[in-house]
Amino acid sequence: MNYQFSNNVPASDEDPVGNILKVAGDPKVISFAGGLPAPELFPVEALKQATNDVFDESGRQALQYSIAAGDPKLREQIAQRMNRSGIKCDIDNIIITTGSQQSIDLTAKIFVNPGDTVIVEQPTYLCALDVFRSYGAHIVGVPMDDDGMQMDALEQAVQANPNTKFIYTIPSFQNPTGRTMPADRRQKMIEIAEKYNVMILEDDPYGAIRFAGDDVAPVKTFEHDERVIYMSTFSKILAPGLRIGWIVAEKTLVKKFILMKQTVDVHSDNLTQHIIAKYMAENDIDAHIAKIKAVYRKREGIMMAAIEKYFPKDAHYSHPEGGLFIWVEVPGVDTQTLFNTCIEHDVAFVPGEPFYADQVIPGTFRLNYSNMQEDQIVTGIERLGNAIKETIAQSVEV
Amino acid sequence: MNYQFSNNVPASDEDPVGNILKVAGDPKVISFAGGLPAPELFPVEALKQATNDVFDESGRQALQYSIAAGDPKLREQIAQRMNRSGIKCDIDNIIITTGSQQSIDLTAKIFVNPGDTVIVEQPTYLCALDVFRSYGAHIVGVPMDDDGMQMDALEQAVQANPNTKFIYTIPSFQNPTGRTMPADRRQKMIEIAEKYNVMILEDDPYGAIRFAGDDVAPVKTFEHDERVIYMSTFSKILAPGLRIGWIVAEKTLVKKFILMKQTVDVHSDNLTQHIIAKYMAENDIDAHIAKIKAVYRKREGIMMAAIEKYFPKDAHYSHPEGGLFIWVEVPGVDTQTLFNTCIEHDVAFVPGEPFYADQVIPGTFRLNYSNMQEDQIVTGIERLGNAIKETIAQSVEV
Numbered sequence: 001m002n003y004q005f006s007n008n009v010p011a012s013d014e015d016p017v018g019n020i021l022k023v024a025g026d027p028k029v030i031s032f033a034g035g036l037p038a039p040e041l042f043p044v045e046a047l048k049q050a051t052n053d054v055f056d057e058s059g060r061q062a063l064q065y066s067i068a069a070g071d072p073k074l075r076e077q078i079a080q081r082m083n084r085s086g087i088k089c090d091i092d093n094i095i096i097t098t099g100s101q102q103s104i105d106l107t108a109k110i111f112v113n114p115g116d117t118v119i120v121e122q123p124t125y126l127c128a129l130d131v132f133r134s135y136g137a138h139i140v141g142v143p144m145d146d147d148g149m150q151m152d153a154l155e156q157a158v159q160a161n162p163n164t165k166f167i168y169t170i171p172s173f174q175n176p177t178g179r180t181m182p183a184d185r186r187q188k189m190i191e192i193a194e195k196y197n198v199m200i201l202e203d204d205p206y207g208a209i210r211f212a213g214d215d216v217a218p219v220k221t222f223e224h225d226e227r228v229i230y231m232s233t234f235s236k237i238l239a240p241g242l243r244i245g246w247i248v249a250e251k252t253l254v255k256k257f258i259l260m261k262q263t264v265d266v267h268s269d270n271l272t273q274h275i276i277a278k279y280m281a282e283n284d285i286d287a288h289i290a291k292i293k294a295v296y297r298k299r300e301g302i303m304m305a306a307i308e309k310y311f312p313k314d315a316h317y318s319h320p321e322g323g324l325f326i327w328v329e330v331p332g333v334d335t336q337t338l339f340n341t342c343i344e345h346d347v348a349f350v351p352g353e354p355f356y357a358d359q360v361i362p363g364t365f366r367l368n369y370s371n372m373q374e375d376q377i378v379t380g381i382e383r384l385g386n387a388i389k390e391t392i393a394q395s396v397e398v
Numbered sequence: 399m400n401y402q403f404s405n406n407v408p409a410s411d412e413d414p415v416g417n418i419l420k421v422a423g424d425p426k427v428i429s430f431a432g433g434l435p436a437p438e439l440f441p442v443e444a445l446k447q448a449t450n451d452v453f454d455e456s457g458r459q460a461l462q463y464s465i466a467a468g469d470p471k472l473r474e475q476i477a478q479r480m481n482r483s484g485i486k487c488d489i490d491n492i493i494i495t496t497g498s499q500q501s502i503d504l505t506a507k508i509f510v511n512p513g514d515t516v517i518v519e520q521p522t523y524l525c526a527l528d529v530f531r532s533y534g535a536h537i538v539g540v541p542m543d544d545d546g547m548q549m550d551a552l553e554q555a556v557q558a559n560p561n562t563k564f565i566y567t568i569p570s571f572q573n574p575t576g577r578t579m580p581a582d583r584r585q586k587m588i589e590i591a592e593k594y595n596v597m598i599l600e601d602d603p604y605g606a607i608r609f610a611g612d613d614v615a616p617v618k619t620f621e622h623d624e625r626v627i628y629m630s631t632f633s634k635i636l637a638p639g640l641r642i643g644w645i646v647a648e649k650t651l652v653k654k655f656i657l658m659k660q661t662v663d664v665h666s667d668n669l670t671q672h673i674i675a676k677y678m679a680e681n682d683i684d685a686h687i688a689k690i691k692a693v694y695r696k697r698e699g700i701m702m703a704a705i706e707k708y709f710p711k712d713a714h715y716s717h718p719e720g721g722l723f724i725w726v727e728v729p730g731v732d733t734q735t736l737f738n739t740c741i742e743h744d745v746a747f748v749p750g751e752p753f754y755a756d757q758v759i760p761g762t763f764r765l766n767y768s769n770m771q772e773d774q775i776v777t778g779i780e781r782l783g784n785a786i787k788e789t790i791a792q793s794v795e796v
Contacts, residue, residue: 001597001623001624001625001648001651003509003597003651003654004509004563005508005509005654006507006508006509006510006511006514006533007511008507008508008658009508009654009657009658010657013653013654013657015657036462036463037462039458039459039461039462040458042457042458042461042462044453044457044458044461045453047453047457047461048449048450048453048454048457051446051449051450051453052446052449052450055442055443055445055446055449056446059440059442059445059446060437060438060440060442061437062639063437063440063442063445063637063638063639063640064434064435064437064440064637064638064639065434065633065638065639066639097663098496098663098666098667099663099664101660101661101662101663101664102662102663105661105662105663109404109406109532110403110404110406110407111401111402111403111404112404113404113405116404127660127661127664130660130661131661131662134507134658134661135404165402199399199401225399226399227399235463239461239462239669240461240462240463241459241460241461241462241463241464241667241668241669242461242667242668242669243663243664243665243666243667243668250399253399253401255411256401256403256407256411259407259408259411259413260406260407260532262499262525262528263499263503263525263528263529263532264499264500264503264529264662265495265496265497265499265500265503265641265663266497266499266525266641267641268496268641268667269496269639269640269641269666269667269670270639270640270641271637271639271640271670271673272667272669272670275669
């Protein structure tokens, strides 16, 4: 068959990151390329217990069709967590989604016509870029510094694009950079959004995984008129295989999300929603998150110390206070060449290019520390340091 | 906020079927309006055992991120079932989806640009119409008779719409009509699709629930060039709360589905995929399906006998040999008036109107028998018969 695809389909079948992950998946390679949480921290026994209780107490209900908004008991648990984080809401402000990726997809489907502008951090979560492209969005990247998206550049971008539908931001421990926007910048983002009447999509998968420094309230807590669509997920605080995320938004907007959600998959897995609600009722999820933080703090510290020891002195890198990622910039290095050299050294990362909507800053790459044993981190970063020095030496020779 | 939605969002927030289900949900109403499988048939204990085995044997893997195509063990189980049904395939022909609704949504997203034609049965599954509308499709309905879509009308529709992307068909025990296309008509559909070079989306959620008559092979088994996208689900043969369906298509096309699936929700619930694969490895799902068939056969028979006893003689109705639904046509009755009278009689159905893409046949409605105890079926159909007679008498008076 010679298929005639829609404009929603990417012209190319190429999946550069998929190819990188495939190469990095070689067992002898120490891979910092992925973005997986540490599976040894999954609370398997507690989830098993919760699941057995669901089967015993409400098995037939959990296995039957449910409502698109999501299980009320789970939304109640989430509402309590959200209110503790400063976001005032009740269960009618919340819709359950099949993970953060679907939250992004639904938001884009609801707001973006072809040609509409979506403003993103530069760099940003690459699979969000794929979503926005699938709806024909005009994507505008805003430069970042160590404190995240730069607000003067954001205002210029919004001014220059009057058809902007929303600003997509990952304000805490951003993917890929690990950077966090301070409170004053979050407040400024709200001011700009209100002044130019654009929405904000606040993607917060990592905010709960803070292992250093002080909490910063979500962007949504600074709003005056419910223009922020807040989204988070159980992927990093519980288990990503469960594919359960949520959106918090104004109630009339949640109704639109519910209509669209019915159309795309009726509702998210009902058994899993029951399991998570039961898990949260039977366990202190914050105590579990504290264990995650302790492990990630240690791994980040070991990686940072190894970077300082083995990387060239002119390398820049973020200093995350939470989340899963460190962002590195080595001036003058071509990251594809570096990647190839790394593979010879049995170590891998993700090159920065795919994370940029438009203008790429060369020499950048992402390192993940959440899913790697401590001794492997040191060995891997030493190999990576050697590969960087080798690549620089070769480029000087050329 | 005064939101500026995309063209993907329905102009109206009205949800006529949702409103009907709400009214029908009154505990004193005997409702034939829903489309739920019988929860008393869910194999709760066997699923609980399978789940415990998943947690014990591969808990961390089931809770971690997986691949967009879906769990290979589950795809292998599905491939074996598909080959037994006559559809030749291996796991690379299969992608796991978050239920049939997502299979329809992904297909529309991949193929439909605004203005492209999608041809459907008249009437058809109303939530498929919602999907096609969300992508701006031009929907063309083809009349049916007791043997399903009429092939001469189909050929005319394809000829008249050269921008047709695909024919959407539910060939077995169709929703809402319960009708089944015989083999010769399926073959003719393939001939038309090949002649005019259009795709077919074969939606087969009910095919395995045949309780009378002889099996008819899937439309896909008649194809010569893999132009049929076949889709099915565990919703009716196991449990709909699990939200797991699948697509069988040509391998290069499955790769496009995988790319798009990654964009919309990364992958479907991994724990649930593991549970179903384990359940199928530990149990004979066909023995379970046999239990479903026996119960539904009995309920359909009771409903049919009650219809013959209590409905006016000029009522037409389908005689399903499987599935969940009977379709009724009572000439000269306005079904909204009938619905209101029925609610006074504490009985409910779904009026036919929302199932039609364009030209509505008045006086039609859908009855569901899968989720109703036998004595309730008789009482409910008696009430419905009385309401029909009352409505006809009133309309004659007017």
